[in-house]
Amino acid sequence: MKKSSVAIIRSLLLICAAFFLSAPYAYAQGQCGYADAIAYPIDTNVFHLAQDFGALSIRHQGRYHTAEDWFGGRANNYAYGTPVRAAAAGRVTYSSPTGWGRDGGVVIVEHTFPDGTIAYSVYGHMADLDNARFPPPYSCVKMGDIVGAVGDIRPAPHLHFEIRVSNGDSPGSGYSWENPIDVGWRQPAKFLRNAQTWLQPAFRWRLDLRDEDGPIAPPLQLDDNSLVYVDAGRLGRVTPDGRSLWRINLEKSAVAITNFDALPLLTYADGEMQRINLDGTLSERWQTGLVLDDFVLEAGDALIFHTPDNTLVAFDAARQQIRWRVENIPPVIRAQFSGQVIGVMTATNELLTLSPQGQLLDSATLRESASIVSALNGNLITYSRGGLWSILPDGTWSPLMEIAPTGGISGAVRQGDDGRLFLFDSQILYAYDSNRALQWQLELPNVTGLTELSIYNGILFLTGLHGDMIAVRAVDGGLCNRAQIYGDDGNQLWYSLGNDGILRMAAADQIIGIDWQTFLTGCAS
Secondary structure (H helix, E strand, C coil), rough: CCHHHHHHHHHHHHHHHHHHHHHHHHHHHHHCCCCCCCCCCCCCCCCEEECCCCCCCCCCCCEEEECCCCCCCHHHHHHCEEEEEEECEEEEEEEEEECCCCHHHEEEEEECCCCCCEEEEEEEEEEECCCEECCCCCCCCCCCCCCECCCCCCCCCCEEEEEECCCCCCCCCCCEEECHHHEEEEEEHHHHHHHHHHCCCEEEEECCCCCCCCCCCCCCCCCCCEEEEEECCCEEEEECCCCCEEEEEECCCEEEEEEEEEEEEEEECCCCCECCCCCCCCCEEEEECCCCCCCCCEEEEEEECCCCCCEEEECCCCCCCCCEEEEEECCCCEECCCCCCCCEECCCCCEECCCCCCCEEEEEEECCCCCEEECCCCCCCEECCCCEECCCCCCCCCCCCCCCCCCCCEEEEEEEECEEEECCCCCCCEEEEECCCCCEECCCCCCCCCCEEECCCEEEEEECCCCCCEEEEEECCCEEEEEECCCCCCCCCCEECCCEEEEEEECCCCEEEEEEEHCHHCCCC
């Protein structure tokens, strides 16, 4: 037989072998479908978090924990034998009752999401019991299918639950010398919360940011609904439909991106300001001579910053001269300009009121942070644990309602164009008519962190630092929809409804686009 014929036959044999060896893999992958929903593998109302993702373990020489450990508690007989369920539909890539030896078995499931991305859920410290059998490798599972049971392992029965974006065929050790995020693991709570929103019909796009803490300053939305944003030493622009248009590396830290004569203006921490052309090229720059931090407020034609030495500084319309300054101002949590008066809520729970000319009008120390918004008449409205108040342009306070629900750190207030008032007291949303008579109330539990209320064409939108997005019909309190992306108290919060019908929201390390009308499907008449 000729050498060429032998080579051809050998090649055909290798192709056939590769086909048959990979057939179970390819068949299973093709039949398992997409993960179109996701949830925790155990009941988090019964189990509690015993060791968090990324925690440093003394027992494991200071390595990082790559999972969340969920413990059922003594009252639940330590939850031994509790069935563990697949977090989402997918294909089993690893299944061994002895995967971790005396520390129990491990199952890994590969999930393909509708956008084509792949993630792996890992279930460790499990037992293979009669009522909770391990699924065989290459088999398909649906969300909620049993994949094992909580095992009887040291120091007490618990579930080790991981999310990875790589290495889907090895149980690993459950710990890493390197930061887990850098080597392919993801925080389960964060991943699941985000994915539940990404899988909603209203979701359109997301931009993943490089900085885990999110954009250092709120993005700037341009007239065409594109965004300019600052992220971990980079300046970028994203198109209205969420595609990255350009990115440039910055030579130093930036603290704000604002609008100036129809172009973005970048402000650096060292006080330098620089105009940015829409194609991403850097333009003229000038030095203000001040070191600045990341609080910024536009008040009329003035741009107000806070400095590390606790001073509020207002720059003029040209952004080059200091118009006024006020010293001894602690770091700022939130602020509002009503057109007649400036309200500033500090990290030390002081509510300061200033005139547009920089005169300190009043200082009130509250028990905790409060909400501040503009009133229709140019006053400020503040909602605190002490009640609901109107702050006049001269800084004096007067009760806006004699009896109001108690506000506080998670409280929010908004006045409608018709004079109605809407209050959120961290659990219940209230609507009052212009005579302050209660019209309706709606319970909205589990909303935490600083919150804000907005009104878009008769729809109340409640959101907060922890990523909550809740739409409610203003006329009768009907719940339109509710979603949540990951966020925490250390993050910035920004959102805007564009004239293209897309709600854009930045929280933690992502910017997302939500189709507003689709999000409101629950309120469709």
